[in-house]
Amino acid sequence: MAKKNRKARRQRAISARQNAAQNTQGSFIANELNHLIGADEEDVVRAYKWRAKQNVIFIYAVNAVICAFLVFFTLYTSGTGLSKFVPFIWVGFIALFLAQQAMLKRYKRLIRNA
Structure with missing residues (x-):
């Protein structure tokens, strides 16, 4: 046994x-x-691409909101003590935006090749 x-x-x-x-x-x-x-694999790929496109749109929307806030902040604080920090804030935002663009370039390539 x-x-x-x-x-x-x-x-x-x-x-x-x-x-x-x-x-x-x-x-x-x-x-x-x-x-x-x-x-099916085709359904999974389609759902993946759709979600990835939504992520890209969300990142651009967040950047637009931040940019609008910075414009109003710059206009509101002009002539005050906070205005001396505005250029540094803008440089930080631009650096963040450029870093996001580098990452999004790779992300878009992944979407295209999926």
Whole structure:
């Protein structure tokens, strides 16, 4: 009896190793979603691209709000003691914006290649 169990266990281990060694088609996320909810790889890619585009739009919208705030802050504080810090705030915002553009360039490339 023990010999049969050992043989069956060995056979299961061999088949598990063979299954793990096989190359899976498509991406890991697409395969997992297909297994969990039955989503096709095309649906997963479309949802990924849509979400990535929403992230890009959100980043641009946040930058627009920050820029509008800085314009009003600059106009409101002109001639006060805070006005001496305005150029540094603008330089910081521009540096942040340029860093975001460098990151978004790579992000957009990922969207395009998905």
